[in-house]
Structures are given as C-alpha cells and as structure tokens.
Amino acid sequence: MDTLIYNATIITMDEEETVIDRGYIRFNEASIVTIAEGEPTQEEKEGTVQRNANGKWLMPGLVNTHGHPGMTLLRGISDDQPLQEWLEQSIWPAEQQFNERTLHVARDVSMIEMIASGTTAFVDMYHLGLPAFANRIKEVGLRATLMRSVIGLCSKEEQDEKLAESLSFATAFHGEANGRITTMLAPHAPYTCPPDYIDRIVEAARDADLPVHMHLAETRKEIHDFMDQHGMHPLELLEERELLAGTKWLFAHCVHMYEQHFELIQQRGSMISHNPMSNMKLGSGIAPVASMLKHGIPVSIGTDSVASNNHLDLFEEMRFALLLQRGVNEQADLVKTYEGLKMATINGSKATYVNQVGALRPGNEADFIMLSPHQAHFLPEQRVLSHLVFSAKGTDVTDVFVQGKPLYRDKEFVTMDKEKIMAEARSISK
Ligand SMILES: CSC[C@H]1O[C@@H](n2cnc3c(O)ncnc32)[C@H](O)[C@@H]1O
Numbered sequence: 001m002d003t004l005i006y007n008a009t010i011i012t013m014d015e016e017e018t019v020i021d022r023g024y025i026r027f028n029e030a031s032i033v034t035i036a037e038g039e040p041t042q043e044e045k046e047g048t049v050q051r052n053a054n055g056k057w058l059m060p061g062l063v064n065t066h067g068h069p070g071m072t073l074l075r076g077i078s079d080d081q082p083l084q085e086w087l088e089q090s091i092w093p094a095e096q097q098f099n100e101r102t103l104h105v106a107r108d109v110s111m112i113e114m115i116a117s118g119t120t121a122f123v124d125m126y127h128l129g130l131p132a133f134a135n136r137i138k139e140v141g142l143r144a145t146l147m148r149s150v151i152g153l154c155s156k157e158e159q160d161e162k163l164a165e166s167l168s169f170a171t172a173f174h175g176e177a178n179g180r181i182t183t184m185l186a187p188h189a190p191y192t193c194p195p196d197y198i199d200r201i202v203e204a205a206r207d208a209d210l211p212v213h214m215h216l217a218e219t220r221k222e223i224h225d226f227m228d229q230h231g232m233h234p235l236e237l238l239e240e241r242e243l244l245a246g247t248k249w250l251f252a253h254c255v256h257m258y259e260q261h262f263e264l265i266q267q268r269g270s271m272i273s274h275n276p277m278s279n280m281k282l283g284s285g286i287a288p289v290a291s292m293l294k295h296g297i298p299v300s301i302g303t304d305s306v307a308s309n310n311h312l313d314l315f316e317e318m319r320f321a322l323l324l325q326r327g328v329n330e331q332a333d334l335v336k337t338y339e340g341l342k343m344a345t346i347n348g349s350k351a352t353y354v355n356q357v358g359a360l361r362p363g364n365e366a367d368f369i370m371l372s373p374h375q376a377h378f379l380p381e382q383r384v385l386s387h388l389v390f391s392a393k394g395t396d397v398t399d400v401f402v403q404g405k406p407l408y409r410d411k412e413f414v415t416m417d418k419e420k421i422m423a424e425a426r427s428i429s430k
C-alpha cells in the first residue's frame with residue numbers, strides 16, 4: 001500500500017530552489033508516485049495510508065560521502081595530533097584491538113547517530129568485517145556504499161590477497177538489500193598504496209565496473225613527501241598512468257590541490273568528498289571548494305570518522321563548509337546558500353554513483369527526511385532554505401525514510417534499539 005504524507009513544506013532539490021509551501025508526497029517501497037502542491041484529491045488519497053505532516057519540512061535525505069563507522073568508539077581518543085602522527089601513534093594501534101563485537105557496536109552507534117541527524121546514505125571505507133556490516137545494514141534499512149579498503153605497504157602476495165578479498169566483497173554485495181548497498185574498491189591513499197598497486201586496483205575496478213574511493217591530498221606533508229618520491233602531485237601521477245579517464249573516482253579531502261587539478265578532475269568526471277571539520281580538527285588545511293565548484297565539480301560532503309570530527313551531523317558539516325569558504329575568501333556570495341543543500345543531497349548521490357536519490361521527484365526512490373519547524377531558531381519560518389543551511393541542526397530531524405520505509409518516526413527508532421546499543425557501547429568502551 002502507498003503512503004501519503006500531506007500538509008508538508010517540501011524541498012525537492014529537483015529544480016532550482018523549488019519549495020512547495022503546503023504539499024503532499026505519495027510513495028511506496030519502489031518509488032515516489034506523486035509530489036504536488038495543495039491538498040491531495042480524493043482520488044490521490046485512495047489506497048493510501050495517510051499521515052498529516054503538520055507543516056514539517058520534508059527534504060531528500062542527506063548523503064555522507066566519506067566516513068569510517070567502524071572507528072566510532074575511537075571518538076575523543078586523540079584530539080590534538082596532525083594526521084600522520086594521529087594515524088601512526090593513536091589510531092592504528094587502537095584499531096589493532098578491534099574485534100567483531102567492538103566493530104558491530106561502533107557501527108550501530110554510528111547508524112543511530114546518522115539516522116537521528118537525517119543521513120539516509122553513507123560511504124564507509126574500511127578494511128574489517130565488511131560482510132557482517134552489510135548484513136546489519138540490510139536489517140537497519142539505511143543506504144550505504146561499502147568497500148573493503150586496502151593498504152599496500154606489504155608484500156605483493158599480501159597486496160593481491162587484499163585486492164582479491166575487496167573484489168569478492170564488492171561483487172558479492174553490489175546491489176544487495178534491494179539496491180540499497182552499492183560497493184567500490186578503495187586504495188587507502190597514495191602514501192599507503194604504491195603506484196603499481198593502484199594500477200592493479202583500478203584495472204580490477206574497470207573490469208568489474210566499480211567506482212574507486214581514495215583519500216587524496218589531505219595534508220601538505222602528504223604532497224611534499226609524494227613530490228620528493230615521485231616528482232609530481234599524486235593526482236598528476238594518476239593522470240600520467242592513465243588512471244583517471246574511464247574510472248569512476250571518488251576522492252576524499254582534496255585539500256592541497258590547485259586550479260589545474262580541478263580542471264583535470266572536471267574533465268575526467270571524478271567526484272570529490274569535502275570533509276571540512278575533519279580537515280580543521282587535524283589541522284590539515286581548508287579545501288579550495290569555491291574553486292572546485294567554479295570548475296563545475298559537484299562537490300559533496302563527508303564527515304570522515306568521529307575520531308577526527310567528532311560527530312556525524314551533516315547539517316553542521318554543510319554549514320561549516322559554506323562558512324569556511326566565505327570566511328577564508330572574504331566573499332559572502334561565493335558558495336551560495338542553495339549550493340550547500342546541493343552538496344549535502346543531490347551531489348552526494350552523484351559522488352556515490354547512485355541514481356534516483358538525492359532529489360524528490362516521481363520515479364525516484366523515497367529517501368527523505370522531515371524536520372520540525374517549531375523551534376525558536378527557525379523563526380520567522382518563511383525562509384526555509386536559509387534556515388536549513390544556516391540554522392538547522394541534526395537534532396531538528398524528526399523522521400527518516402529510506403526506500404519508502406520509516407527508520408525514524410517522530411524521533412523514535414523503528415529498526416534499531418537505541419538504549420540497548422548505547423548500553424553495549426558504554427560497557428565495551430570501558
Ligand atoms: C584502510 S582504510 C580505513 C583507514 O583509514 C584510516 N583513516 C581514518 N581517517 C583517515 C583520514 O582522515 N585520512 C587517512 N586515513 C584515515 C583509519 O585508520 C582506517 O583504518
């Protein structure tokens with residue numbers, strides 16, 4: 001049976017700045033059937049379960065295009081180190097202690113946090129326990145892009161084993177959960193994967209028609225060391241080895257890149273995940289997002305893990321992304337308000353190479369969220385787009401639907417037991 005939600009203010013993200021002041025959406029588990037202004041007719045109501053939105057704001061679910069949910073219990077583990085020191089001294093030793101249970105609980109906590117703040121789809125780059133996570137996501141109902149990522153600082157035999165494992169996970173799970181799970185291959189970074197290993201990963205991805213996700217140009221040190229070793233910027237090396245064209249890339253960070261790199265990225269059709277808070281926290285720098293957008297790159301937004309953020313609230317991340325660009329470039333209209341919403345929604349679907357989400361239109365999948373406008377920080381209520389970017393917080397989200405199924409209803413979890421998961425997290429993190 002279809003569901004009909006009426007009396008909603010609908011932000012479609014379909015055409016430029018469309019806000020349907022009082023409207024309704026009819027949908028089912030396959031797709032959105034109707035979106036229209038005004039009251040539904042008797043005919044539209046037929047064969048539906050109806051729900052009054054009471055003026056709530058209804059918009060596409062947010063897409064987090066870079067993260068590591070398995071690291072969630074490392075929140076606050078080390079707050080004052082730069083990337084390389086943070087990885088080598090704090091993160092990698094702590095990750096050695098992970099087991100099935102800690103990973104399961106960490107990922108459940110991250111999904112609680114994402115759902116409660118309006119994320120309907122996320123990218124997870126990780127090397128441990130992927131099949132178990134994919135199966136858990138099937139139960140929870142979120143949309144996810146998963147990959148068994150690889151670090152290639154090992155023998156060729158080990159590299160090949162890791163790549164084979166990645167490929168077998170990616171091919172087994174791509175399209176699972178009624179298409180909610182998609183997969184990629186993922187060399188961790190140019191400083192942990194030698195060029196000939198990246199060659200082999202890209203070749204495998206092309207053969208299997210899978211996208212490739214990688215951390216890129218995150219710190220000045222990375223570029224400095226890479227230039228010393230290879231005589232050029234890592235993106236230039238990818239181009240020299242003919243790895244950009246014909247590959248569906250999603251690069252995370254891209255902080256230390258310049259005009260000519262964005263021209264190349266745009267020409268080759270690669271995607272970028274901008275992670276402003278993680279870059280700030282680790283003191284990595286400010287990505288030149290205004291320049292990326294000027295080149296026509298549909299920049300998307302990621303949080304990275306909560307060990308470098310320390311939260312998964314994409315509303316906050318989106319606002320921070322805009323404010324940073326305006327502040328650092330001393331220009332108030334450089335990255336426009338609506339661009340922020342695009343980055344967190346429709347650009348996220350482009351970055352993950354997933355069609356039919358990120359915008360609300362008939363035929364697209366019913367991945368959407370609702371926010372309560374009855375908050376002091378949303379007064380006066382008329383300027384919805386402005387409020388969503390500059391005033392909204394994840395905690396304003398009241399409802400979350402993925403593929404037409406409710407995961408969060410009036411702030412109650414439908415598919416997860418929040419109290420149980422939090423109790424387990426407290427107990428094991430001790
Ligand atoms: C093998 S991929 C997962 C791996 O990535 C590490 N990681 C987490 N955040 C970052 C980041 O911002 N830059 C580089 N690497 C990062 C983490 O240790 C995971 O094990």
Ligand SMILES: [Zn+2]
Nearest residue numbers: 215252304305
């Ligand atoms: Zn990362």
